[in-house]
Amino acid sequence: GQQLNQSPQSMFIQEGEDVSMNCTSSSIFNTWLWYKQDPGEGPVLLIALYKAGELTSNGRLTAQFGITRKDSFLNISASIPSDVGIYFCAGQLNGNTPLVFGKGTRLSVIA
Amino acid sequence: DAMVIQNPRYQVTQFGKPVTLSCSQTLNHNVMYWYQQKSSQAPKLLFHYYDKDFNNEADTPDNFQSRRPNTSFCFLDIRSPGLGDAAMYLCATSRDLDGRKGAYNEQFFGPGTRLTVL
Numbered sequence: 001g002q003q004l005n006q007s008p009q010s011m012f013i014q015e016g017e018d019v020s021m022n023c024t025s026s027s028i029f030n031t032w033l034w035y036k037q038d039p040g041e042g043p044v045l046l047i048a049l050y051k052a053g054e055l056t057s058n059g060r061l062t063a064q065f066g067i068t069r070k071d072s073f074l075n076i077s078a079s080i081p082s083d084v085g086i087y088f089c090a091g092q093l094n095g096n097t098p099l100v101f102g103k104g105t106r107l108s109v110i111a
Numbered sequence: 112d113a114m115v116i117q118n119p120r121y122q123v124t125q126f127g128k129p130v131t132l133s134c135s136q137t138l139n140h141n142v143m144y145w146y147q148q149k150s151s152q153a154p155k156l157l158f159h160y161y162d163k164d165f166n167n168e169a170d171t172p173d174n175f176q177s178r179r180p181n182t183s184f185c186f187l188d189i190r191s192p193g194l195g196d197a198a199m200y201l202c203a204t205s206r207d208l209d210g211r212k213g214a215y216n217e218q219f220f221g222p223g224t225r226l227t228v229l
Contacts, residue, residue, distance in 0.1 A: 033217070042115075042201050042220035043154070088153060098144075098168075099218065101153035 006089050006102030013079055014110050021087060021105040022073040029091030032065050032072040033099065037086045046087075047074070079109050114138070115221035117202050123227045124192050132187040132224045134202030143185040144218060145177060146201040154201055160185060161207070192228045199223045 006023045013019055023032070031050055035043035047058050049065035049072060056063055062075045072091075076083055089102040115136045124130040134143065141162050146154035158167045160179045174196070176188040189196055203218040 035220075040223070040225070042117075042203075042223045045217060045219060048217050098156050098159070103153050104151075 004089060004091055004100055004102040006105055008105055009103070010106040010108070012108045012110060015079060015081060017079055019076040019079055019083070019107060020073060021089075021107075022071060023089035023091070023102045024071040025091060025100075026070070027093070028069040029093055029100075030069065031092040032063070033090040033092075034061075034063050034072070034074045035088045035090065037088065037104075039085075043088055076107075079107075081109050081111055083107060084109050115202055115204055115219055117200075117221040117224050119224060120222060121225050121227070123229060124189075125229050126194065127191045130189050130192055130226070132189075132200050132202075132226070134185045134187070134221055135183050136202075136204045136221075137183070138204055138206070138219065139182065140204035140206045140219070141182065142205045142207060143179060144203040144205075145175075145185070145187045146203065147196075148199040148201055148223070150198075157187070189226075192226070194228050197226055197228045199225050 004023050004025050033048050034046045036046055037043040046061055047056050047063040049056055052065055052069050053067045054065040060077045064073055066072055072089055086104040086106050088104045090099040092099050118133050144159040145157045147157055148154045156168050157171045157175055158177055174190050178186045201223045202221040205218045
């Protein structure tokens, strides 16, 4: 089945630093979503992308839908302690197919 | 606030003893999903309902069943839980935007139920 390669698997950064993570796929997706999951909670939708090349921001978060439709990245600027968690990318081929999740990026922020 | 609610948040059951997890939503979304998430892994889709139409993933064990009595509620039944079924179970919803079974995206997740099997 389809798989998403999400990297890095984990990262440790200093508070205030910028963060970048990405997802790549061997096949095309027509929708990309980014979720954040805190320990013991469900994933929370951060950003949804629907068009190739689209760049969307949500506060300190910015995500882009790659022009090839096979990748997406998420940037977090000026990280703060509450950014700690696991970030998942998810892709969808078309409206009738389920989401395919990446394996997640575990972010740790050192104050 | 509109939301996805899961009860209970923590469930302990015995090996082989049937257990039911519940999910309710106030979003009035027509699609509801059940995912299984094991530690340090991505959510794995078990099945979903499009309105009353049930869609099972090919690799979902028969041990897992689901019911959706109305738009707001959906249940996950595990008929004979094994130790390997211990996991976080996540319910999610989405709204079909164009009425043609499209737009299975922008899924909103509940807080999850953590299942322990003794």
